[in-house]
Amino acid sequence: MAAKPNPIPSVWARQQTAPDQPSLSRAAIVREAIVMLDADGTEALSMRKLGARLNAGATSLYRHVATKDELMELAVDEVFGEVVVPPVDSPDWRAAATEAAGSFRATALRHPWLASVLGQAGLAYLGPNLMAYSERMATLFTNVGFPEPSRAIETLLTYVIGMSTTEAAWLTTVARSGESEVEFVARFTPAAQQAAAGHDYLVAAYESSLNVDPAEIRDAKFTYGLDVVLDGLALRLPH
Template sequence: MSDGGGPGIWAVPERQGRGPRPAYSRAQITEAAVRIADAEGLDAASMRRIAAELGTGAMSLYRYVPSRDDLIELMVDHVLGEAGVPDRPSGDWRADLTLVAEGTRAMWRRHPWLTGLRRPQPTFGPNRLRLTEFALGALDVGISIDEILTLLDMVNGYVERSVRGEIEWMREMERSGLTPERWMRESVPHVRELIDSGDYPMFTRVVQEARLPHMSGDEQFRYGLERVLDFVAGALPED
C-alpha cells in the first residue's frame, strides 16, 4: 500500500553493523504510528508525532525507518497481520477465500486510514507474503497461476470497493450527522415524484423490489461476496 515497490524496507537490515543496541525497534515505531493513524488519521502519523509518543527526537527514528514510504509500508504490513489466516489453506477454497475477504474487510474497518493510500506496487513484507501465499494457495486447484491471480484480483477488488464505500459512508455520517434512516425519510418525497413520473422503470424496481438496501452492512457484503465466489466457482475445474 505504500508508494514504493520491490523489497523496500525489508531489504534493509534493522540493525546495521556493530555498535550499541538500538533503543527502539521498527515494531515499536510501527505500532506507535498505527495507533496515531487510527486515532487521528494517516497525516498525523509523522516522525515528529511518533517520536513524541516514544519520548525521543524525530531525527533518531530515521536510523530505523529511512523514509515516509518505508513507514507506511511497515504500517500496512503490520495491520495485514490482523487478517487472521491459518498457516495453510484448508482445502475448501470457498471457505478460505471467505475467511480472507471477511478478515480483510474487518482490518480495513479498524484502520480506515488505509483508504487514503493508492493501490500499491508489490512489496515483500512478511504479513503480506503470508496472506498472499494463503490466498493463492486456496485457489491452487488445477488452474494456471495466471488464472489464480486474475480470480483472486476479482475477489480482492470486490472487498476493497465495498469497504471503501462503507468507510466513506461512515465518514459522511460523522461529518453531517445524517443517518441512513434520516436520509431515506428525507428522500421519500422526491423518490415518489420520480416513481410517479413513469420515466424510470428500473429505478422504480430498485425502490419497490430490491432487498439489498434493507440489509445490514454485513449482510450486503456477504451477499455480494457470494456472487463473486459463484463466478470463481464457474471458472474452476469440475470436481
C-alpha cells in the same frame, strides 16, 4: 567510474542499521503510527507528530524509519498480520475464500485507512505478513485447481478492497459526526427521501431501510456481492 544505482525506495529493500532499544524500537514506532492512522487517517500522520507522541527527536526516529513512505509500508504489513486465511487444504474452497474475504474486510474496517493506501504504500507487498498472506491464498486457490490462481485471487481482492474502501469512508464520515451509525442514518434518511422525491426506486429503497440496522444492510450487501464473485470464479474451475 560508473554511477551507483539508485537504491530501491522501500523499507524492505534495505537492512535495518539501528539496533532496537527498549525506549524506541521500530515495532513501537509502527504501533504508535497505527494508533494515529486509525484515529485521524493518513493526512494527519507525520514524522514530526509521531516523534512528539513518542517523546523522540527526529534523529532518533529516522534511525529506525527513514521516511513516511517507509512507515506506511511497515504499518500496512503490520495490520495484515490480523487477516486470517483458513488452512490451505480446506475441503471447501468457497467457505475458505469467504472466511478470508470476511477477515480482510473486518481488518480494513478496524483500520479505515488500509484499503485506500494499498496501491500507494510503496513495496508493501514485500513485507513478511503480506507475503505470508499472499502465499497462503495462492496455495489455497492452486490446491483447488484454478488454472490461473493469481488472477482468481486478484478478482476476489479487487471486490473486497473496493467494497471495504467505500464502507470505511462511510464509517469515517459517521464517526466524524459524533453519532452512532443508527443515529446518523435516522437523521440522514428523511432528507434523502425528500431529495429523492419523484424517483420511485430510490424512495422505495430508503423506505425499506427504515428500522433496519445499517450494519446488517452493509453485511448483506457485502455478502451478496461476494457470492456473485465466487459464483463467477467457480465457473473457471475444471469440472
